[in-house]
Amino acid sequence: MATPVARQLPAFKLGRKQVFLPTHRVTLVRKEFLPPSEAFFKVPLRFTKFDLRDYLWNLYNVEVIKVRSFVKGVPLSRKSPKSSALYRPQSQKFMVVSLVKPFQWPKVPEDSKPWLKGLWQRREDERTLQEDKLKDKARGKVRLVSQKEPSEERQGLAKLAKKLLSGQVKWSNKRKLDPKWDKVVTNTASPQESSANKMKTVQLSSQSAPSTE
Helix, strand or coil, X not given: CCCCCCCCCCCCCCCCCCCCCCCCCCEEECCCCCCCCEEEEEECCCCCHHHHHHHHHHHHCCCEEEEEEEEECCCCEECCCCCCCEECCCCEEEEEEEECCCCCCCCCCCCCHHHCHHHHHHHHHHHHHHHHHHXXXXXXXXXXXXXXXXXXXXXXXXXXXXXXXXXXXXXXXXXXXCHHHHHHHHHCCCHHHHHHHHHXXXXXXXXXXXXXX
């Protein structure tokens, strides 16, 4: 009967404190200037070097040699676009670890459609637009509707309306119209269509007229 192989312990002494259901968020950040033997992490402010070292070993079996940490301050910001009160957001803590086994980042995929990057970009653009509107409103600058650039949807509707008015496109909802609306359709038809309908009416009347001979 085969016996399970004992897990090899790291070169450092592991901590004995057990953490159940952790809520910490540890983010691996891609930095192009770092060599493959180092990794960059964003960690909570309460995290220590020993916490990250044991975290990587216990969860991912990744052994590290050295850990460097630093705290980066965040510039002042406003609580809301409408408020003039300033506050300093919480600082951010980062750590750089030296790995025993080097890690190479995969290449960035050229096709971003599986990750819906276009949808994400539209959402970010809309969020930025709404923030700019709130800032202008707080400053007393409200843009008129006539000063705003029309959206792509409104531009498309305007082009379609021009084609309908010129007779290039004929509108239809694939439903049979009630006969009582025939007169309205005739009166609202384009000049080319109305002249063509008049010619057809004249031809039909001349054909149906009785002969005097």
